[in-house]
Amino acid sequence: MNLIFRLIAVTVMAVVAAWRGRRIGFLDSGSLRFRVWPTDLDVNLHMTNARYFSLMDLGRTDLMVRVGLGRAILRNRWQPVLGAANIRFRRSLKPFQRFTLVSRVLCWDDKYIFIEHRMETDSGTAALAVVQGAFVARGRVIPPSEVLAAVGAACDSPPMPDSVAAWRGQPLTAVA
Structure with a gap:
C-alpha cells in the first residue's frame, strides 16, 4: 500500500510524457529516478529485497505507458504478468540514497517478453534483473x-x- 503514491506519480508522469510527444520506442530504455525512503528499509537499514521488485513493477508500468501500450491494455483487458525473475544484487541502497531505475525490453520469443531492469547509483549498478513477462486476457x-x-x-x-537463453531453458526442479 505504501507504494500507491509512487504508482500514481509514475503513471501520471508517463501519461503526461506520452501525451507531450515524449513516447519511446518499443526497444528504447525508460528511466525513473527514486530515493530510498524509510519505508523501503529492512532491519539492516538498506533497501529490502522485495522493494527492488516492487519498484521494477513501476518501471514496467512506465515502459508500457510510454511505448503506447496503455490504450491497448485497457481496450483489450490485457493483464501484464510475470512468469519468472532473476536478480543480482551488487551494492546496497542506503537510506535516502538517490538511484535511477533503467528498464528496457531485451528480446522476446513466441510467448514471453524479456525485460531488463538496472538500478544505477553514482557508484555504479546496485542491482540488475531480467524478468520474463507476458500479457494475458481471457x-x-x-x-x-x-x-x-x-x-x-x-x-x-x-x-x-x-544468459537469458540459458536461464529460460532451465527446467524447474523441486528442492528436497
Missing part, C-alpha cells in the same frame, strides 16, 4: 507479435542474450 497468453502490432512496431526480436 485465459490465453497474448503473443508478443500482437503486443507489438498494438503499438505499430513491426520488428523482429533482437538476438536473445546467451
Whole structure:
C-alpha cells in the first residue's frame, strides 16, 4: 500500500510524457529516478529485497505507458504478468540514497517478453534483473507479435542474450 503514491506519480508522469510527444520506442530504455525512503528499509537499514521488485513493477508500468501500450491494455483487458525473475544484487541502497531505475525490453520469443531492469547509483549498478513477462486476457497468453502490432512496431526480436537463453531453458526442479 505504501507504494500507491509512487504508482500514481509514475503513471501520471508517463501519461503526461506520452501525451507531450515524449513516447519511446518499443526497444528504447525508460528511466525513473527514486530515493530510498524509510519505508523501503529492512532491519539492516538498506533497501529490502522485495522493494527492488516492487519498484521494477513501476518501471514496467512506465515502459508500457510510454511505448503506447496503455490504450491497448485497457481496450483489450490485457493483464501484464510475470512468469519468472532473476536478480543480482551488487551494492546496497542506503537510506535516502538517490538511484535511477533503467528498464528496457531485451528480446522476446513466441510467448514471453524479456525485460531488463538496472538500478544505477553514482557508484555504479546496485542491482540488475531480467524478468520474463507476458500479457494475458481471457485465459490465453497474448503473443508478443500482437503486443507489438498494438503499438505499430513491426520488428523482429533482437538476438536473445546467451544468459537469458540459458536461464529460460532451465527446467524447474523441486528442492528436497
